[in-house]
Amino acid sequence: MSASSNDANAENGEMLIDATPIPLLRSIQAHGRVWEDLAAQYGVTNPDPPWKITLEATCDLLAGDSCVKPYDQVEPGSCALPSLERRAEEDELSATLYEDVPFPERQLLALAHSMIARGLLDEAELASRMEVVGQRFNSA
Amino acid sequence: MSDHHDHDHDHGHKPAPMVDEVSHFEILEMAVRELAIEKGLFTAEDHRTWVEYVHTLGPTPAARLVAKAWLDPEYKKLCEADGVEASKAVGVNWVTSPPTQFGTPSDYCNLRVLVDTPTVKHVVVCSLCSCYPRPILGQSPEWYRTPNYRRRLVRWPRQVLTEFGLQLPSEVTIRVADSNQKTRYIVMPGRPEGTEGWTEDQLTEIVTRDCLIGVAVPKPGITTNVKLPVRKAIHPVHHDH
Numbered sequence: 001m002s003a004s005s006n007d008a009n010a011e012n013g014e015m016l017i018d019a020t021p022i023p024l025l026r027s028i029q030a031h032g033r034v035w036e037d038l039a040a041q042y043g044v045t046n047p048d049p050p051w052k053i054t055l056e057a058t059c060d061l062l063a064g065d066s067c068v069k070p071y072d073q074v075e076p077g078s079c080a081l082p083s084l085e086r087r088a089e090e091d092e093l094s095a096t097l098y099e100d101v102p103f104p105e106r107q108l109l110a111l112a113h114s115m116i117a118r119g120l121l122d123e124a125e126l127a128s129r130m131e132v133v134g135q136r137f138n139s140a
Numbered sequence: 141m142s143d144h145h146d147h148d149h150d151h152g153h154k155p156a157p158m159v160d161e162v163s164h165f166e167i168l169e170m171a172v173r174e175l176a177i178e179k180g181l182f183t184a185e186d187h188r189t190w191v192e193y194v195h196t197l198g199p200t201p202a203a204r205l206v207a208k209a210w211l212d213p214e215y216k217k218l219c220e221a222d223g224v225e226a227s228k229a230v231g232v233n234w235v236t237s238p239p240t241q242f243g244t245p246s247d248y249c250n251l252r253v254l255v256d257t258p259t260v261k262h263v264v265v266c267s268l269c270s271c272y273p274r275p276i277l278g279q280s281p282e283w284y285r286t287p288n289y290r291r292r293l294v295r296w297p298r299q300v301l302t303e304f305g306l307q308l309p310s311e312v313t314i315r316v317a318d319s320n321q322k323t324r325y326i327v328m329p330g331r332p333e334g335t336e337g338w339t340e341d342q343l344t345e346i347v348t349r350d351c352l353i354g355v356a357v358p359k360p361g362i363t364t365n366v367k368l369p370v371r372k373a374i375h376p377v378h379h380d381h
Contacts, residue, residue, distance in 0.1 A: 033165075034165065038159045038163060044159055057194060083269065130171045137166070
């Protein structure tokens with residue numbers, strides 16, 4: 001996808017990303033507890049979940065130097081997920097599929113959606129890894 | 141000698157509350173990260189280094205830059221002429237500080253300091269995505285990322301600033317600076333009345349993040365940012381005009 005086709009699609013009102021619901025992410029959306037609820041319940045004043053910065057770092061590293069170059073100068077394949085594409089897709093998904101999810105949870109869902117849509121992650125593989133991570137978190 | 145801490149005395153404080161629950165989102169974040177590392181999209185070491193760097197960032201260096209400039213006319217001239225060079229005085233080197241060391245002083249590191257005057261107010265946006273001068277201002281607030289702010293500020297800046305509680309006289313011109321991958325901005329607001337004789341530290345405290353983005357102006361006694369509800373853009377953008 002080039003910057004020009006990206007802009008053209010946006011002007012035609014077309015989606016830039018396949019917004020077909022992804023069952024795993026829909027399930028997290030439906031059952032996951034968001035930080036603003038957890039913070040209120042436990043009386044925590046930090047406005048951001050502890051994983052927000054690690055999420056930002058993941059986004060930054062996937063973007064490589066695309067975050068500091070004009071989009072038309074980003075070499076194809078030079079990074080896993082150009083920042084402008086990720087942000088445009090996040091905007092779209094935030095206004096549609098993940099509209100009811102607060103920030104930064106919707107940023108996370110949008111990132112996972114973009115990665116699955118691109119084949120960078122496989123939905124079943126991600127579900128399986130979540131099982132493992134969840135067991136690890138809850139084993140202590 | 142005892143090898144444990146003596147708890148006979150009262151510490152006089154309670155531990156800060158913690159969220160004693162792991163959410164699906166926390167698990168998802170870690171799973172995405174682990175898989176990305178295993179697939180070679182980035183390394184665990186790069187991730188750790190970047191997280192450590194981001195943890196060091198915040199709005200204080202930019203606030204101090206403004207405070208210094210208020211006190212030192214020569215430094216103010218440097219800020220206007222060369223924001224990158226001026227940043228060094230507040231501990232930010234745009235070339236060498238980020239672990240990635242992306243860019244050169246002529247491209248990514250093109251920080252511009254927009255100096256307000258009694259008749260010109262600057263305000264910063266990234267209409268395309270959410271470019272933000274993170275090395276000197278930290279992480280962007282949520283509202284800065286929203287299409288609502290990004291689309292509306294460039295069309296109706298006076299209205300949007302009013303929503304932040306900043307009502308400007310009609311004779312004040314508002315200039316919106318649109319950030320991009322190469323050029324980032326901070327605003328240097330005017331020094332408010334009532335701060336005569338203040339130290340650099342005192343002045344730094346009232347230059348909030350919102351002042352540096354341009355949606356607020358500094359006032360003695362105000363050291364926090366506005367809390368805004370985040371709203372969707374209810375009128376989608378049409379490209380037929």
